[in-house]
Amino acid sequence: MAAATHGALVDMRGVTKRYGGVTALDGVDFTVNAGEAVCLAGENGSGKSTLIKILSGVEQPTAGTISINGTKRTNLNPRVSAAAGVMVIFQDFSLFPNMSVAENIAFSTQLGENRRLFDRGHARRLAQSVLERIGVDIALDARVESLPVAHKQLVAICRALASEARLIIMDEPTTALTEREVRSLLAIIRRLKEEGVAVLFVSHKLAEVLEVCEKVFVLRNGKKVAEGPATEFDAASLTRHMTGRDVPEAPPSAVTEGSKTLLEVEHLSKDGAFDDVSFALKAGEVLGVSGLLGSGRTSLAKALFGLVAPDSGAIRLDGEAFALGDPIAAASAGIGYVPEDRLTEGLFLTQSIARNIAVGRLDAHERRGFLDLGALMAEANDWLTRLKVKAPDPQAPVRSLSGGNQQRVALARWLSRAPRVLVLNGPSVGVDVGSKADIHDIIRDLARSGIGVIVISDDLPELLATCHRILVMKAGRVVDEIAGNSVTEDELAHRLAS
Structure with a gap:
């Protein structure tokens, strides 16, 4: 026409x-x-x-x-x-x-x-x-x-x-x-x-x-x-x-020579989802996992935190294996997980901003059978400040925040637990460009502090801006490993699609 x-x-x-x-x-x-x-x-x-x-x-x-x-x-x-x-x-x-x-x-x-x-x-x-x-x-x-x-x-x-x-x-x-x-x-x-x-x-x-x-x-x-x-x-x-400002994307700093291996994933398999996945993650490293829809990347992310129970394989943190398919065991071992869908899986939307952060640390503020609410809220407010959450009233429902600030609240909940490894599934999905750059800065800061970070994403600029290595998944298997500083966005897109 x-x-x-x-x-x-x-x-x-x-x-x-x-x-x-x-x-x-x-x-x-x-x-x-x-x-x-x-x-x-x-x-x-x-x-x-x-x-x-x-x-x-x-x-x-x-x-x-x-x-x-x-x-x-x-x-x-x-x-x-x-x-x-x-x-x-x-x-x-x-x-x-x-x-x-x-x-x-x-x-x-x-x-x-x-x-x-x-x-x-x-x-x-x-x-x-x-x-x-x-x-x-x-x-x-x-x-x-x-x-x-x-x-x-x-x-x-x-x-x-x-x-x-x-x-x-x-x-x-x-x-x-x-x-x-x-x-x-x-x-x-x-x-x-x-x-x-x-x-x-x-x-x-x-x-x-x-x-x-x-x-x-x-x-x-x-x-x-x-x-x-x-x-x-x-x-x-x-x-x-x-x-109203320049938002540069700094490349990730190099992993410290001789950094210890934090996480080891050995021959992890789940029928119909992923097959024989193995990799290691060092302290201070950001590892990307990418692939087209249906590649198995999301199922793998959930398996690392126990939300999907693998049929076989092992996951070790600091050399110690823990029970698969058990989120409590994963969290206790030191693994945190921020889901892709924060609205239905990551936040209690009707609860306050402060409570959404504090819920991850209730046990640490128990005093003779009672919660020390003052200490709990003080810690939550400290995380709001550290992650620059724009929240006029910490007692307002978390649903009142923008997408970028909601994502920071979800991050704060896990960071308050001092995880050794943090799995971020789509860390900047649905957030604006300024918040996205801020979240990338947070990821780089976490790595510099010695935390191992796994970024599950199909956002190619995000992977290149934050990751030291990128694993490419296809049909449930890892088919490629790429150094983050060795490819352009177009080359990465080609390797994902080929």
Whole structure:
């Protein structure tokens, strides 16, 4: 299809949003043209989510005007916004897991047409047409809950297209995708742009964003601080605009000559997950473990902490073996684990920030059968200071923090236990660029203090910035070992995919 004629699709002028005494957006002008991909960049708390909520009709602006398709929209609500062609694909995709691919794609459209009964034949025809439109093949009758993450995302895109989307807002679209799946998604976005569909891209992965977007729009503290063609930005300048400072990534310092071996993993196997994995970790070393989705890296991470019970093999810390498949035994031996999904596995969201840190040290503050709450909270507050957690009130629920600060709280809980080895599964998933650099600094500081760190990640810049060695996994086996300072990002990507 020939590219559509470009023109102003969305035009926001002087948009301000206040919540009580807090200004989330301050006089923001924002424009998206038809067939254009725009990067909306900013740290957590910069106002990105507020802008999206206003554009999609979830929130009303305190001041300013919004025009969509040349028509000024007052009292915008989600139904009116969707009818105008503005569709949001959230990180969880908001699909019906127990329904088929065809039903998920067509449901909103048939609901909008006020049909009394769901027309399955129409749903299949509509779903097939939009799948063909973006050039992908997914079984129409497959239940969405059975699909891999990448296919769920494609179903969400197809649902938006079935509803005649003119602007698709994608919130962190590549967080859970492999390198190959990201390439496929970016190709689909290019095809949509050729058809005149605009895309608003919100992502912390700056290289991917700059590759597909024509324009960059940066918010900081609720204000627009930069806007221009993507060709005028690189990762360093974009980071500087987002944070207001330079955020250099220093390479990891060398492991001290003669450092003792802390951890030994010997012939670890788990049927269907990983096979005959062996490696050693020295004091002060950061070891990366990477691989495509399904490579076994996450199962291995969980096995090191006892959350997955291997069928065979051994793990030794300081030469002493401990029981496999037993998290208490692993923690007692001196292994800590920060999971990839901090929201469901790593934090008690309704509990206070201080309590989330203190829960790892309750036994150390027991006095004659009672907890010394004063000492417990003092220690927690000390960790908040040491890890620079931005928490105005340590007694506030941990869910009130940004992703980067939540991750620091999860780290603090384990660091308070003085682990010998710390396993970090996706240490910077879903955090902004400033917090990501800070977390990398923390990892390097931990290594310098003599802790052995294992970083499980498919974020290639992260691996190269923090790791001394990188193990590559494929189909459950370690197939390559790479010195972190010996490869470029492109070379590492090739070795992961080959």
